[in-house]
Amino acid sequence: MAHAQNVPVLRITALGLHADQRVVRPGQSFHVTVHVHIREKRARLDELVLPALTNAVDLGDERRRVPAADGTDFYETLTVAAQTIGTATFTPAYIDAIDPGTGRGMRYSSQPLSVRVVLGSTVADANSGALAALLRKAALTVAAIAVVLAVAIAGLVRLARRPKPVVNAAPAAPPPRKAGPVADPLREALRVYRARGDDDALDALRSVLFTRAGAGPGATFADALRALGSRDPELGRVLAVAERARFGPVHERAPAARDLLTLMDAYLTAREPGA
Amino acid sequence: MSTPHEVRDALARTIVGQREVVDALVMGLLADGHVLLEGMPGVAKTLACRALAAAVGGIFKRVQFTPDLLPSDIIGTRVFDQRSGEFVTVRGPLFANIVLADEINRAPAKVQSALLEGMQERRATIGPDTLPLPRPFAVLATMNPFDADGTYALPLAQLDRFLLNVRVGYPSREDERVIVDRFSAATAEPERNIATLADVEQWQVAVRAVHLNDRVRDYAVDLVRATRGARYIASGASPRAALALAILARARAYMDGRSFAVPDDVRELAPGVLRHRVAFDYRLAIDGGDGDTVLAEIVARVPAP
Numbered sequence: 024m025a026h027a028q029n030v031p032v033l034r035i036t037a038l039g040l041h042a043d044q045r046v047v048r049p050g051q052s053f054h055v056t057v058h059v060h061i062r063e064k065r066a067r068l069d070e071l072v073l074p075a076l077t078n079a080v081d082l083g084d085e086r087r088r089v090p091a092a093d094g095t096d097f098y099e100t101l102t103v104a105a106q107t108i109g110t111a112t113f114t115p116a117y118i119d120a121i122d123p124g125t126g127r128g129m130r131y132s133s134q135p136l137s138v139r140v141v142l143g144s145t146v147a148d149a150n151s152g153a154l155a156a157l158l159r160k161a162a163l164t165v166a167a168i169a170v171v172l173a174v175a176i177a178g179l180v181r182l183a184r185r186p187k188p189v190v191n192a193a194p195a196a197p198p199p200r201k202a203g204p205v206a207d208p209l210r211e212a213l214r215v216y217r218a219r220g221d222d223d224a225l226d227a228l229r230s231v232l233f234t235r236a237g238a239g240p241g242a243t244f245a246d247a248l249r250a251l252g253s254r255d256p257e258l259g260r261v262l263a264v265a266e267r268a269r270f271g272p273v274h275e276r277a278p279a280a281r282d283l284l285t286l287m288d289a290y291l292t293a294r295e296p297g298a
Numbered sequence: 299m300s301t302p303h304e305v306r307d308a309l310a311r312t313i314v315g316q317r318e319v320v321d322a323l324v325m326g327l328l329a330d331g332h333v334l335l336e337g338m339p340g341v342a343k344t345l346a347c348r349a350l351a352a353a354v355g356g357i358f359k360r361v362q363f364t365p366d367l368l369p370s371d372i373i374g375t376r377v378f379d380q381r382s383g384e385f386v387t388v389r390g391p392l393f394a395n396i397v398l399a400d401e402i403n404r405a406p407a408k409v410q411s412a413l414l415e416g417m418q419e420r421r422a423t424i425g426p427d428t429l430p431l432p433r434p435f436a437v438l439a440t441m442n443p444f445d446a447d448g449t450y451a452l453p454l455a456q457l458d459r460f461l462l463n464v465r466v467g468y469p470s471r472e473d474e475r476v477i478v479d480r481f482s483a484a485t486a487e488p489e490r491n492i493a494t495l496a497d498v499e500q501w502q503v504a505v506r507a508v509h510l511n512d513r514v515r516d517y518a519v520d521l522v523r524a525t526r527g528a529r530y531i532a533s534g535a536s537p538r539a540a541l542a543l544a545i546l547a548r549a550r551a552y553m554d555g556r557s558f559a560v561p562d563d564v565r566e567l568a569p570g571v572l573r574h575r576v577a578f579d580y581r582l583a584i585d586g587g588d589g590d591t592v593l594a595e596i597v598a599r600v601p602a603p
Contacts (some may be wrong), residue, residue: 072527078601080520106601127517222513226603241601245562269603272509 031070033120034062036094038252040074040116040133047111047140049230050223051106057133062094070120074113074133076202078140078240079103105140106231109240112137112225142215197233209235213287220280222269228266236262257293261286300493302328302501302553303352306487312349314480315340315473321501321553321568322464323350323438328549330502331461331542332417332437334402334574339442341466345486347438356395356495357432363405365448369412387424388393394496395432399439401431403449413437414456418575434498454533454577461542462567465590472583501552508548509558513603518543518564523598527574530582530592535575542571561602568597 037060044053059071066088073084082102089096105111115132122129212231218223233242237250238260244266251259264286268279302324309320319335323346325334335343344360351358363371374390384503391397392413399413416422417437421430439460441452457463463533469477480486526534547563569590578589 075599076601077599078600080516080603081523106603242603243562243565244560245566264561269556270509270511270514270560275557 032123033070033118034123035118035120035131036060036062038116038118038131038133040102040113040136042113042136042138045138046136047105048142048223049105049107049140049226052102055101055103055113055136055156057097057099057101059097059116059118060091060094064090068095068118070099070118071097072117072119073099073101074116074136076103077112077114078106078109079113079138080106080165101281105138106226107240108140108142110137111140121250142212142224158193169182178226210291213284213291217284225265225269225280229262229269232258232265233261239246257286257290261290299500300497302493304492305350306553308353308492313346314476314487315470316346316466316467317343317345319346319464319466322462323347324481325546325549325553325567326352326438326462327401327434327436327498327543328505329542330434331507331545332439332459333351334457334460334463335438335440335466336443336463337440337466338444338468341468343466343508344398345488346399347396347440348484350438351396351398351558352490352493354396354495354498355491355493356498357393358396358398358436359391359394360398360400361391362400363402363409365404365406365450367405367409369409371415372409372412373422374424382406385425385577387427387429389429390412390422391422392422393429393434394430395434395436397435399437401441402439403441403452406450407453410450410452410456414459417459431446433503434495449526454575457574458538462570462575465573473518505545505549505552508551508556510544510548512557514547514559514561514564515544517561517600517603518547520532520600521564521568521597524594524596525576528592528596530579530585530587532577532579535572539571539575543567546571563599565602569593570597571575 037058039058040055041051041058042055047053053197055074056072057073059068061068068088080103082104084101085101087098087100088174089098099116103111113136117132117137120129120131123128135276137191163180208231212224212228216222216228221286230240233247234240236247236255238247239250242250248259251262264279268276268283271279305327306320306324309319309323313320319342323333327350335346337343346358348358361367363492370390372390372392374388374393376385377388378384379386388571399415402410402413413423418430420433420435421428423429468474521533521543522537522540525531525539528534543564544559546567547559550563550567552558553556573589576589578592582589582592
């Protein structure tokens with residue numbers, strides 16, 4: 024509780040919020056660090072209000088204090104786990120403090136932070152995609168330099184020997200491939216679950232099922248059923264079995280997982296065009 | 299063996315509406331915990347407790363808490379027996395299976411402490427004798443939170459002993475009409491002996507066996523932790539709240555016929571488990587806020603697995 028009389032007098036020169044991952048899988052843990060630099064020498068900074076988490080669970084936190092020549096640095100590292108596919112967001116961390124320059128109370132806030140939560144295979148895709156993009160850029164730069172050099176050398180050679188051979192133009196780049204139709208996220212999540220069969224994949228599948236039922240991110244089974252109403256009883260059954268497969272006791276989970284795959288196949292088959 | 303549903307249905311036939319109260323009482327019994335009912339006078343708090351006691355049989359005692367009540371009025375005392383020439387122990391109303399502590403906040407702290415010690419330790423000390431309380435044992439307490447005159451507020455440490463805190467609201471218009479029709483000509487007579495004490499003990503064992511997945515457990519822990527340092531909350535809930543959420547989630551799953559608890563069990567029960575375990579900041583009152591709304595925001599902020 025921060026009573027007004029307890030608001031500290033602080034010169035806050037930095038307040039940042041950083042994550043060590045930009046893209047994570049559902050269930051994957053990662054670190055979010057709040058860094059504060061103050062000009063004062065202080066042993067503790069209890070006034071720091073940590074960010075609220077959405078679509079992520081706080082697994083623990085570690086507080087570190089580093090004395091600096093011009094004050095003190097505080098690092099609060101949260102270990103968090105992403106929940107479901109979408110975005111994990113963190114509200115700004117903040118401190119209410121009195122600015123010694125003006126003598127007035129102020130709220131010092133960091134920026135908010137968001138981390139993408141994607142299916143397991145997509146994380147690799149996203150990471151390798153970023154690497155590929157970097158390599159592509161480098162290759163294009165090298166190719167461009169090579170073309171310029173080639174043209175320059177060819178020009179010099181042409182000038183030196185006439186008649187000159189015609190420099191072959193670089194082959195035209197093939198037209199960009201049209202992107203294929205976006206895969207059904209439910210089928211994709213089912214494919215991943217069937218291949219991996221682990222809790223993360225099941226969480227992702229549940230999340231897609233909840234969305235299909237009309238419930239938003241962070242929804243529970245009851246939310247999904249409420250959103251679904253009497254619209255699609257088959258989907259209601261699938262949701263119930265998914266809940267058992269995810270949270271049931273060990274001896275019930277394997278049969279429930281098998282039932283889930285069977286029900287899902289039947290559900291999707293019934294919804295194929297022409298079915 | 300009877301089922302908890304039969305008890306719930308019997309209560310529902312006596313108590314018009316108030317489904318949440320009926321469910322909470324039965325779940326508290328299944329979870330082997332104590333329940334605090336808060337609400338205006340005349341909303342069937344006491345009747346609900348009497349109906350539960352009647353439905354499960356056993357010994358039922360009611361204590362009307364007043365400012366002049368003494369600990370010995372609850373626990374019991376040592377009385378000199380002239381024939382034997384010795385002091386004998388006379389057990390108080392605490393030695394019952396279901397104890398109704400009516401208007402618990404009207405007795406001073408020493409009396410509340412005497413009761414709450416029994417609630418926690420499940421035994422009571424009278425003179426030199428420490429005696430176990432009967433099994434099953436549950437305290438159902440009522441309290442009117444709006445009438446502060448002549449009351450002694452229960453400290454947080456004591457409130458923490460209650461597994462659930464249920465807000466008993468006014469009935470709907472339709473329910474109120476049924477109440478008038480049903481009880482204006484006759485008094486409410488709870489249904490008796492729907493289940494036995496042995497049944498209750500077996501249910502309590504079965505509830506403990508309900509599976510609690512790690513992620514559901516973590517969700518309960520996260521919800522409790524989210525109350526600490528939250529806006530408008532001066533002091534957050536204790537680990538006992540996480541324990542309460544876990545056992546109540548199991549009880550709700552058992553009531554629902556499931557062998558496992560799901561995140562919904564935790565989420566639905568969180569307000570009743572948390573509202574009496576957190577101290578709200580004075581700024582909540584200044585801003586005209588409501589504790590349940592603050593808790594609802596916290597619950598909404600913690601993602602369910």
